[in-house]
Amino acid sequence: MSRDEAPTPNEGPSTGATASVDLAAFIDEVTGGPADGVEERLGEGFVRLDVAEAERRQAIHDVRWVEDALIELLRNARDAHARSIYIATTKNGDERSLVVVDDGSGIPEDMQELVFEARVTSKLETMSQDEWGVHGRGMALYSIRERSDRSAVVWSRPGLGTSLAADFDVATIPERADQSSWPTLVSAGKGEEGDTLRGPRNLIRTCCAFALTQPFGPKVYIGSPSHIVATLRHAAKATHREAELIFETDYDRLPIAQQLLAAPDAATLAERSTKIGLPLSERTAHRVLSGAIRPVRSVMERLKHSSSPRSSEGVDLLRDRRHFKLSEADTLELKSRLLSALDPIAERYFLRVLESPTVRQTPGALHVTYRISLDEEG
Numbered sequence: 001m002s003r004d005e006a007p008t009p010n011e012g013p014s015t016g017a018t019a020s021v022d023l024a025a026f027i028d029e030v031t032g033g034p035a036d037g038v039e040e041r042l043g044e045g046f047v048r049l050d051v052a053e054a055e056r057r058q059a060i061h062d063v064r065w066v067e068d069a070l071i072e073l074l075r076n077a078r079d080a081h082a083r084s085i086y087i088a089t090t091k092n093g094d095e096r097s098l099v100v101v102d103d104g105s106g107i108p109e110d111m112q113e114l115v116f117e118a119r120v121t122s123k124l125e126t127m128s129q130d131e132w133g134v135h136g137r138g139m140a141l142y143s144i145r146e147r148s149d150r151s152a153v154v155w156s157r158p159g160l161g162t163s164l165a166a167d168f169d170v171a172t173i174p175e176r177a178d179q180s181s182w183p184t185l186v187s188a189g190k191g192e193e194g195d196t197l198r199g200p201r202n203l204i205r206t207c208c209a210f211a212l213t214q215p216f217g218p219k220v221y222i223g224s225p226s227h228i229v230a231t232l233r234h235a236a237k238a239t240h241r242e243a244e245l246i247f248e249t250d251y252d253r254l255p256i257a258q259q260l261l262a263a264p265d266a267a268t269l270a271e272r273s274t275k276i277g278l279p280l281s282e283r284t285a286h287r288v289l290s291g292a293i294r295p296v297r298s299v300m301e302r303l304k305h306s307s308s309p310r311s312s313e314g315v316d317l318l319r320d321r322r323h324f325k326l327s328e329a330d331t332l333e334l335k336s337r338l339l340s341a342l343d344p345i346a347e348r349y350f351l352r353v354l355e356s357p358t359v360r361q362t363p364g365a366l367h368v369t370y371r372i373s374l375d376e377e378g
Contacts, residue, residue: 065173070087100165106162113153119139161255221297221299233261233295235257236255
């Protein structure tokens with residue numbers, strides 16, 4: 001270029017912004033894909049995100065609390081035509097574990113990893129919308145996997161139900177502070193619509209809120225793994241007798257609840273429970289089989305029971321007010337007999353009775369308390 005040919009402003013060297021765009025385009029071309037989750041740079045600070053980055057951001061929005069993950073798992077089980085959903089939950093330090101067992105349609109083995117990928121759904125023509133938004137986008141399990149430390153289909157077969165587990169670091173994905181309190185059910189007043197819940201918005205209330213919107217099912221149960229095992233066995237007894245399943249050896253051909261009912265001894269029950277994501281020690285399995293660990297009621301049964309009026313107004317003139325008081329000698333004899341009755345059973349389950357039982361009287365009842373030494377399992 002000669003001295004007389006001065007460059008025009010448009011012919012000058014590239015600006016920093018243009019150089020940055022050119023560099024990003026060069027990186028995209030060399031790596032075969034967009035950089036930093038960007039599909040296209042539109043200028044003026046605007047970009048078009050690539051699909052993967054948009055999905056990741058949607059996952060963060062959908063699951064901000066552990067309770068958000070639980071409601072997605074409940075909706076999934078409902079849409080799989082489950083009649084009953086069982087939530088086993090434990091917490092160890094900062095790790096919250098959820099295991100959701102249902103008796104729905106199940107997931108084929110070759111789909112059990114694919115269901116965690118984005119946009120994978122079985123609801124091609126049955127997308128639904130409920131109190132928690134649109135369901136059927138194929139994003140629920142993807143969001144849970146993106147936000148959890150571990151998530152997997154532990155066991156499932158078509159027509160036999162599903163067990164799905166997810167672990168969350170509550171230091172990263174928080175949960176509500178009070179996880180032990182149950183909500184109360186407040187009946188709708190005159191001119192109002194629907195009952196409402198009051199209480200901390202924890203995992204229990206999430207289950208209750210979901211069940212409250214499903215008056216025709218499914219039933220929802222929540223408890224520790226050992227209580228859920230007891231509840232599943234109890235549910236199976238409604239349709240099968242243990243004797244009918246005692247010779248079953250191929251457990252994988254049975255629905256989940258029947259697998260646990262078919263276990264002939266504590267060792268088998270512990271092994272089978274662990275395989276479906278509900279880990280039990282053999283000792284805790286003994287307690288389930290003996291009835292020491294009782295099944296839990298559905299959340300709606302417990303909610304309605306705890307929210308029912310405790311007493312009626314006024315004085316009941318027909319109530320029998322007679323009462324008795326045990327003499328000291330009879331109380332000592334009763335304690336001795338009770339201790340003798342418990343000793344062989346306690347020995348069978350490796351328990352140790354720490355002291356003589358206490359006997360307390362209230363109107364219409366005798367309350368007996370044993371202090372025993374046992375592990376913390378279950």
